[in-house]
Amino acid sequence: MRNKETLVILAAAAAAMATGAHAGKLDDVRAAGELACGVSEGVPGFSNPNSEGVWTGLDADICRAVAAATLGDANAVRFVPLASKQKVLAVSSGQVDMTSRTTTWTMKRDSAEGVDFTSVVYYDGQGFMVRADAGVTSARELDAATVCLTTGTTTELNMADFARANGLTLEPVVFEGKREAVEAYASGRCDALTTDASQLAAFRAGFADPSEHKILPEIISKEPLAPFVAHGDNQWKDIVTWVVYGLITAEELGVTQANVAEMTASSTNPNIQRLLGTSGDTGGFLGLNSTWMVDTISAVGNYGEIYDRNLTATLGLERGVNALWTDGGILYAMPVR
Amino acid sequence: MVVVIAILYVLFSNTQENLAIRGIESGFAFLGHEAGLPIGDSLIDYSPTRSYGYAFLVGILNTLFVSVLAIVFSTLLGIVIGVARVSRNWLLAKGAAIYVETLRNLPLLLTLFFIYTVVLAALPHPRDAIALSEGVFLSKRGFYLPRPVAEDGIGLFLGASAVALVLAVMFWRWAKSYKVRTGRSVPGLRGGLAIFLALSGLAFLASGQPLTSELPVYKGFNFKGGLSIKPEFASLLIGLVLYTAAYVAENVRSGIQSVHAGQIEAANALGVSSGVVTRMVLLPQALRVTIPATTNDYASLVKNSSLAVAIGYPDMVSVGGTIIGQNGQAIEIIAMWMAVYLTINLIISLGMNMLNARVQLVER
Helix, strand or coil, X not given: CHHHHHHHHHHHHHHHXXXXXXXXXXXXXXXXXXXXXXXXXXXXXXXXXXXXXXXXXXXXXXXXXXXXXXXXXXXXXXXXXXXXXXXXXXXXXXCCCEECCCCECCHHHHHHECEEECCCCEEECEEEEEEHHHCCCCHHHCCCCEEEEECCCHHHHHHHHXXXXXXXXXXXXXXXXXXXXXXXXXXXXXXXEEEEHHHHHHHHHHCCCHHHEEECCCCCCCEEECCEEEXXXXXXXXXXXHHHHHHHHHHHHCCCCCCHHXXXXXXXXXXXXXXXXXXXXXXXXXXXXXXXXXXXXXXXXXXXXXXXXXXXXXXXXXCHHHCEHHHCCCECCCCCC | CHHHHHHHHHHHHHHHHHHHHCCECCCCHHHHCECCCCCCCCCCCCXXXXXXXXXXXXXXXXXXHHHHXXXXXXXXXXXXXHHHHXXXXXXXXXXXXXXXXXXXXXXXXXXXXXXXXXXXXXXXXXXXXXXXXXXXXXXXXXXXXXXXXXCCCHHHHHHHHHHHHHHHHHHHHHHHHHHHHHCCCCCHHHHHHHHHHHHHHHHHHHCCCCEEEECCEEECCEEECCEEECHHHHHHHHHHHHHHHHHHHHHHXXXXXXXXXXXXXXXXXXXXXXXXXXXXXXXXXHHHHHHHHHHHHHHHHHHHHHHHHHHCCCCHHHHXXXXXXXXXXXXXXXXXXXXXXXXXXXXXXXXXXXXXXXXXXCCC
């Protein structure tokens, strides 16, 4: 009899836990006073701790932008480095509030794995890097080559697909961490290293003599890199999505970190007024303050400034396809209105 | 019991509910889907068109393969070092002590990284590989050996060898029983081995030497043909063997030291050779202390093999991690990891307990 009672109590407790009222993620983040943001374990230019232990890079700045928009403080971010195979689970289980971590937006992740992607922050593609003296000019000449790569990413699948499509045999050596894969390539264990082309450029820039390595011309996949949030909280998803669109729109409209205060005070352009909250209530659509983009741009600058600071200045990566649509690229933010 | 089942049920249903809320698929259906992932080192024929389940099996076999080899070699090395530690030779004993203390006090991961990134990476590029003898090459891409290739008549040779083996075992058993009956000793083991070697050697010649070898040849990026041992596998095996041998050596030492000195002195007083004293008096008593402790070390070895993921060997954890990355089905994969490790370790413990039961004191 006693056991039956215990069972009933446990079942009731479980039901209470499962159906307990859940406030939105925005309220959770505000209550915590900080944004838990998943980043990579160290990819220069995207998210990488600098010599003082401060996270830098495009992905890290997106975390700061969201913190500025939601909490009014770009420094209220707790960066959580995530290994590749943890990233999706960390978000879907609520361990972090969002992830901004060179993650490819794929159908399966977006639909069947409990996360929602927001908006693309970088259009990338997978490439190969080899030693300049290897005598290879195309990835199609890599037959029988040994290739170093990282586990738990789309990289493995793309490489296998590329090899099958071109009748190549590529011998993979798969590592848990990016650093181990790069070191193995550098030590000569592998003939080639494969990952997203932007990261290849980042790693190449970090070698003692970058001219000893070259990135082959073939881009074998589409890698739209986008931040993502847990499935099921539409308001939170909208916030992360529109913070990124806001940053891109700011670049389009010429609003910069330097002139944002002046623009807020005196701009007569209705698009700028809407973006900066001096007319209409774009912040209110998301449940944020009307100064959401002012706070964000003052803290991290617009998309172009973030890109230049993190990717052009340090890695020499040109904008290329990641230029604004008005400059011949494919970066096209939905209208903020 | 009811409470335990209730708690398990609540945990299970809660997890299910949470997964459903978050829109995560659950169940093992994904195991049948095409994996698409490349695996570098596989014991069975594998290609990315195989299923996730098959890829996971490749990982399990890799884990088993490296674990079994590491258990065998760490046992042999551990016995040698353990005996050396109690040796009366000062240099030998101190050397063994330094080995044991160093290896036991370093994290295994560090040892693995050292072997992988320092020792094996220092080998030359395959272009300038060290040729040890014909068809045997050492390079940072791995060790290459000639691969035996079966020719016509191999069946005949194998059949004859099997017959030779049966004859050899029969001789060995006859020698044992002859000794029990008459007290006179016949070299059963050596005789048996001689019978086997002589007969199978004759069969090899008679069937027209049906075994040739395929030599590895450097071509393009790497060696083609032959047998290869990848540096990742070699590092993991060497690391596990060196590390576990230090623990096994301690078990062997404590086993030997647990045997009362009077036993050995008494046996020596009988005037039999020291080999016989070791085999018939020392070892049976030492094993009683050594085996239970070693069982734990074997179990640790199997679990430690999961560090493979750090140095790029595609063991079960590495392949499973990739599957989680592709599918997000962490609960299923982690359950499979747990099930496989549990099974392997239960088998080890069962086997070791049976061995232990045979050497334990039988009290009447």
